Structure formats: C-alpha cells, structure tokens
Amino acid sequence: MVDLSIVVPVHNERDNVAPLLIEIEAALKDAALDYEAVFVDDASGDDTLQVLRALKRDHPRLRVVRHVRQAGQSTAVRTGVKTARGAWIATLDGDGQNDPADILTLLRARHAAAPNVRLFAGWRTQRRDDAIKRLSSKIANAVRSAALGDATPDTGCGLKLFERAVFLDLPYFSHMHRFLPALIRRAGFEVQSVPVGHRPRVRGTSKYGVWNRLWVGLVDIVGVAWLRRRSRITEVVEE
Numbered sequence: 537m538v539d540l541s542i543v544v545p546v547h548n549e550r551d552n553v554a555p556l557l558i559e560i561e562a563a564l565k566d567a568a569l570d571y572e573a574v575f576v577d578d579a580s581g582d583d584t585l586q587v588l589r590a591l592k593r594d595h596p597r598l599r600v601v602r603h604v605r606q607a608g609q610s611t612a613v614r615t616g617v618k619t620a621r622g623a624w625i626a627t628l629d630g631d632g633q634n635d636p637a638d639i640l641t642l643l644r645a646r647h648a649a650a651p652n653v654r655l656f657a658g659w660r661t662q663r664r665d666d667a668i669k670r671l672s673s674k675i676a677n678a679v680r681s682a683a684l685g686d687a688t689p690d691t692g693c694g695l696k697l698f699e700r701a702v703f704l705d706l707p708y709f710s711h712m713h714r715f716l717p718a719l720i721r722r723a724g725f726e727v728q729s730v731p732v733g734h735r736p737r738v739r740g741t742s743k744y745g746v747w748n749r750l751w752v753g754l755v756d757i758v759g760v761a762w763l764r765r766r767s768r769i770t771e772v773v774e775e
C-alpha cells in the first residue's frame with residue numbers, strides 16, 4: 537500500500553514523460569508521503585514506452601503499464617487506477633499542461649473538506665490553450681452542466697484527486713473521464729472544484745480537436761443523463 541497513486545495516461549508523449557516525472561518527484565519530495573507514479577502508455581506509435589522503460593532504472597517509484605492496442609484516455613486512466621496500490625488517486629495529463637505541484641493543492645483541499653467529498657476536480661481558471669479550444673470547452677462545459685447539473689465548471693481538467701474504490705464502482709465507458717463529477721454525484725458523494733494552474737503545451741501535439749470532443753460529448757451527455765435517472769442510492773445497514 538502507498539498513501540497516493542499518481543496516474544498519468546500517455547499517448548505519443550515521448551518528450552514529455554521524463555520532465556513530468558522529474559517534476560512530480562520534485563513536487564512531492566518534502567511532502568512526507570509514500571507515493572507511486574503509474575504511467576499508462578496507450579499503445580503509443582512513438583518511443584514513449586522505451587523512454588518510460590529507461591526511466592524505471594533510476595526512478596523506483598515509477599510503474600509502467602501499457603495497452604497492447606490503443607483504447608483512449610478514459611480506459612488508460614481506468615487501467616492505471618486498477619493497477620494502483622493507493623486508496624487515493626491523483627491523475628495528471630501526460631503533456632505537462634498540469635503542474636504536478638497542484639497535487640498538493642488538491643491534497644490540502646481534501647484535508648479541509650467534509651468526508652463525503654470523494655472527488656477534488658482541478659479547475660483551470662486561467663487556461664493556456666488556443667482561443668478555439670477555450671471557446672469550445674466553455675460551450676461544452678455550459679451545455680453539460682446545464683444538462684447534468686454536475687455543478688463543476690471544468691470537468692475536462694486532467695488534474696483530479698479521488699478515492700480509488702469509488703472510481704472503480706462507477707459505470708465504465710470510453711470518454712467517461714469528462715463525466716466523473718456527474719458520475720460521482722450519482723453515486724451519492726460530493727465533488728469539490730479546486731482552482732489550479734495551467735500551462736501551455738511546449739512539447740508534442742494535442743490529441744483532441746473541436747470535433748472529436750464535441751460529437752462524442754453530446755452523445756455522452758444523453759447517456760449520462762439516462763444513467764442518472766436509473767440510479768437508486770440508499771445507505772446499507774447490517775443487522
């Protein structure tokens with residue numbers, strides 16, 4: 537067991553994984569926290585996997601798992617969560633746009649929060665993406681939160697802190713990573729958004745454009761709305 541598992545989904549991020557791992561280690565150096573970093577390579581076509589394998593030699597906290605076939609970001613996150621040994625999970629994008637130091641921001645929020653809060657969602661208050669991505673995200677967030685009432689201004693942020701057991705109990709579907717607040721509330725728990733930093737992508741290229749997020753996103757809103765209607769929650773008492 538470890539105190540915290542950091543899960544990082546990566547696809548074609550050969551130049552980002554080493555700097556990110558080093559930043560994670562620097563951020564948590566003084567935190568008196570036993571942690572592991574689980575990088576999930578989603579069948580990258582570049583040499584991301586070779587870079588990760590080489591890093592393992594000098595970085596004992598690093599664990600690497602890989603998908604034999606590309607299965608997408610949500611599935612990679614889930615693979616990492618299943619692999620993880622910690623009761624709590626922090627996720628980060630593999631491209632360096634999230635600042636690993638904000639893991640501590642989320643841990644501080646958890647420290648101050650009520651016990652029923654099981655998801656701390658990063659909220660990129662100053663997004664460092666191009667105007668098209670910022671605008672499409674703004675619209676998507678508005679539509680989604682109006683349809684699902686998930687009370688979360690930024691569900692797409694890769695930086696999140698949640699309880700492993702609660703996550704693994706959620707219904708699984710590809711692209712579910714943008715719906716974690718709605719799904720966790722559906723399970724009867726609370727979600728708290730926490731302002732975090734954001735940085736421009738300096739290496740590699742983005743995997744998402746407007747269209748490959750928009751259409752699946754609209755279909756998924758309908759699916760998650762249906763899941764919410766079919767939810768029944770009760771406390772269970774053993775006699």
Ligand SMILES: Nc1nc2c(ncn2[C@@H]2O[C@H](COP(=O)(O)OP(=O)(O)O)[C@@H](O)[C@H]2O)c(=O)[nH]1
Nearest residue numbers: 545546547578608609612629630631742743744
């Ligand atoms: N495992 C996996 N990760 C992905 C995939 N697409 C994107 N990612 C990761 O998800 C994160 C965010 O993707 P990115 O391309 O930066 O999206 P953007 O920030 O919206 O431009 C990065 O860590 C990517 O490596 C995928 O198909 N599989």
Ligand SMILES: [Mg+2]
Nearest residue numbers: 629631633737
């Ligand atoms: Mg990115």
